[in-house]
Amino acid sequence: MLELFTDDSYVFVQRYLCRPWTPAQMETGSWGIEVQHLVLSSTSHQMRFSVGAAGLHYVGTRYGQEGLIFERLK
Numbered sequence: 609m610l611e612l613f614t615d616d617s618y619v620f621v622q623r624y625l626c627r628p629w630t631p632a633q634m635e636t637g638s639w640g641i642e643v644q645h646l647v648l649s650s651t652s653h654q655m656r657f658s659v660g661a662a663g664l665h666y667v668g669t670r671y672g673q674e675g676l677i678f679e680r681l682k
Contacts, residue, residue, distance in 0.1 A: 610648075610664070610678050612639055618648055 609621045618639045623632040637650035646657045646664060657664035657678070666676035 616640060620648065 609619075611619045613619075616638050618637060620635040621632050622635075624630060635650050635652075637648055639646060639648050641647070642656075644658065645667065646659055648655045648657070655670070656667040658667055663680040664678040668675075670676075
């Protein structure tokens with residue numbers, strides 16, 4: 609789950625469904641737009657996403673071959 613706030617902060621919560629015994633991981637930081645990407649910046653790293661009509665698609669290899677996709681909730 610990714611939630612973007614109007615003050616340019618975000619909360620990103622990860623939970624691996626294949627490992628239900630592990631706790632969820634929460635990350636916070638700031639977000640901004642650079643060229644055609646949404647950029648999330650935390651104290652440990654940056655992540656870039658391409659922005660489309662359906663949502664966000666991670667640009668990089670951190671999340672494997674399938675990547676990371678956030679679909680927009682209506």
